[in-house]
Amino acid sequence: MVKQPTISRRNGVRDYLLVRLSALVLASWVLFLFGYLLCHPQLDYLSWKGLFAQLPMKVFTLLALVGLLVHAWIGLWQVITDYLKCTSLRAVALGAVSLLVLSYFGAGLLIVWGV
Amino acid sequence: MLVYFSVYRFNPETDKKPQMRSMQLEIADGSDMMVLDALILLKEQDPTLAFRRSCREGVCGSDGLNMNGKNGLACITPLSDLLGKGNVVIRPLPGLPVVRDLVVDMTQFYDNYERIKPYLINDSKIPPAREFLQSPEERARIDGLYECILCACCSTSCPSFWWNPDKFVGPAGLLQAYRFLADSRDTAREERLDGLADAYSVFRCHGIMNCVQVCPKGLNPTKAIGEIKSMLVKRSL
Numbered sequence: 001m002v003k004q005p006t007i008s009r010r011n012g013v014r015d016y017l018l019v020r021l022s023a024l025v026l027a028s029w030v031l032f033l034f035g036y037l038l039c040h041p042q043l044d045y046l047s048w049k050g051l052f053a054q055l056p057m058k059v060f061t062l063l064a065l066v067g068l069l070v071h072a073w074i075g076l077w078q079v080i081t082d083y084l085k086c087t088s089l090r091a092v093a094l095g096a097v098s099l100l101v102l103s104y105f106g107a108g109l110l111i112v113w114g115v
Numbered sequence: 116m117l118v119y120f121s122v123y124r125f126n127p128e129t130d131k132k133p134q135m136r137s138m139q140l141e142i143a144d145g146s147d148m149m150v151l152d153a154l155i156l157l158k159e160q161d162p163t164l165a166f167r168r169s170c171r172e173g174v175c176g177s178d179g180l181n182m183n184g185k186n187g188l189a190c191i192t193p194l195s196d197l198l199g200k201g202n203v204v205i206r207p208l209p210g211l212p213v214v215r216d217l218v219v220d221m222t223q224f225y226d227n228y229e230r231i232k233p234y235l236i237n238d239s240k241i242p243p244a245r246e247f248l249q250s251p252e253e254r255a256r257i258d259g260l261y262e263c264i265l266c267a268c269c270s271t272s273c274p275s276f277w278w279n280p281d282k283f284v285g286p287a288g289l290l291q292a293y294r295f296l297a298d299s300r301d302t303a304r305e306e307r308l309d310g311l312a313d314a315y316s317v318f319r320c321h322g323i324m325n326c327v328q329v330c331p332k333g334l335n336p337t338k339a340i341g342e343i344k345s346m347l348v349k350r351s352l
Contacts, residue, residue, distance in 0.1 A: 012318035016344065042264045078319075082278040 021030045022067035029064035047061050052115045065108040116142050118194065121202040125213050128279065133213065137202070142194070151178055151189040151196065154205070154217075166217040175330060176266030180217055186268035186329040208271040210280065224267050227284045231310070232294040236303035253299035260294035260339060261289060262332050269326035269336055275319040281284040282315035286326035286336030289317060293339035296346060298331065308347055317343050 040047065049056055052081045084090040116138050125133035138157050142148065151168055158164045166189075168178040173191035180189050183197045183204050197203045211219040235249065270276045270285035284292065292311060295301050311317045317340060326336040 010314035011312065012314040013312055013347050016318055017348065017351075071284070073331055082275070082319075 011041070018070050019074050021070050022071040024066035028072060029060060031071050032060070049115060050063045052057065058112055058115075061112045062109070065112070068108075069101050072096065072104075076101075116144050118153070118198065119202045120153070120250045121204045122217075122218055123206040123213075124216055126163070127213075134342075135204070137260075139175070146196045147193050149190050150180070150192045150194055150203075150205070150293055153194050153203075154189060164217075165215045174264060176264035179208050179266040179268045179271070181209055181271075183292070186272045188266060188331045190266070191331060208267055210271045210277040211267070219267075219271075221267060223280045224265075224270055224285070224287070227270075227280075227288040228265065228291065231284060231288050231295075232303070232307065233291045233295070235295065235301055236306070237300055238302050247300040249299050256297045257294055259334055260290055260297065263290050263294075263334060264332060264349060266331060268331060272325040272329045273320075274323070274325075275321065279315055279319055282313075283319040284305065284311070284316050286320070286340065287322070289343060290336040290339045293343050295296055296343065301321065304346075308343075308350060311343060312347055312351075317347065320344075 034049065037043065052061065077094065080090060080093045080097065086091055119138065120138045120299045123133060123136055124130070138160065140153055140156055142153075149171075151171060154164070154166055154168075158166075166178065166180070168190065169175040170177070173188050173192045176188070179186060179191040180191065182192055183200060186208060194203070205217065207213050207217045207219045211221060211223065214220050265287060267287060269290075270287045273283075273286055275283045276285040287312075292307065295318045296304055296307055301307075320340045321336070322337055322341070324337045327334075327338075329334070
């Protein structure tokens with residue numbers, strides 16, 4: 001008789017794809033900004049603000065914020081479920097991480113759409 | 116030449132906690148021996164020293180040990196490879212409960228192996244009259260997979276297996292899972308993939324390749340795990 005282990009119902013394929021997809025979005029956002037800074041050595045506040053005031057940049061930044069949320073959550077969920085074996089401690093850590101990543105997302109959203 | 120050993124000792128019936136015990140062995144200059152031979156000589160000094168061994172030629176997989184911090188088979192590891200770094204440190208395979216001294220309880224390892232259904236499943240309506248035939252190319256796909264001797268050196272060197280031994284199958288089990296997924300005669304591919312699609316069974320492998328580094332048969336479980344991940348991803352897209 002094959003013993004059934006206590007397997008999580010969490011979909012591993014979805015997590016695997018989301019981590020990679022979000023990494024691509026984050027990398028392209030960072031590379032774009034890096035390229036923009038290289039192309040504008042005399043960058044001032046007004047042109048920086050002007051960049052983020054455009055709708056495509058707002059959408060791109062929003063995608064990067066969602067990417068950060070997804071990437072950080074899945075990555076830290078994996079780290080915490082690896083290293084924290086005490087159930088209550090694990091629940092507290094996961095709660096703190098979700099609060100932190102959601103705060104980043106909320107703050108980022110306010111800043112980007114406030115420009 | 117006097118060789119100094121530091122050997123992990125633990126008898127749960129008499130000891131409160133494990134300890135490393137110093138032992139020494141006189142070996143003729145210019146000669147060499149396998150670690151298993153050295154352990155057998157050490158056991159002559161102290162008959163209470165417990166370790167597993169059987170074939171003494173790297174085929175049975177019984178004498179998997181941690182030697183100077185690296186897993187391997189004692190019977191095919193030359194003692195000369197471990198000299199020159201102070202004592203030769205011999206410990207049981209990490210991550211599994213110790214039964215006594217260098218003997219570990221491999222129940223979890225075998226449970227994980229059992230979980231991947233390590234046998235051919237073929238539900239063909241009309242079975243062939245004599246045998247299931249394969250082309251040379253189909254047969255070649257399971258090269259580098261079927262040779263595993265289940266010594267557990269790979270799984271017990273894997274941190275993901277240490278942290279989640281009941282959920283992550285481990286490199287040895289996953290190498291065998293892919294051995295049957297890659298077999299042209301097996302018809303249970305979807306069922307096998309269903310059993311591996313959760314967040315732990317396969318996807319807790321982050322490809323650090325400890326398993327590849329220690330495999331005494333020179334196999335590549337990380338590559339097999341990558342193939343399983345690709346199959347799962349292709350299936351879901």
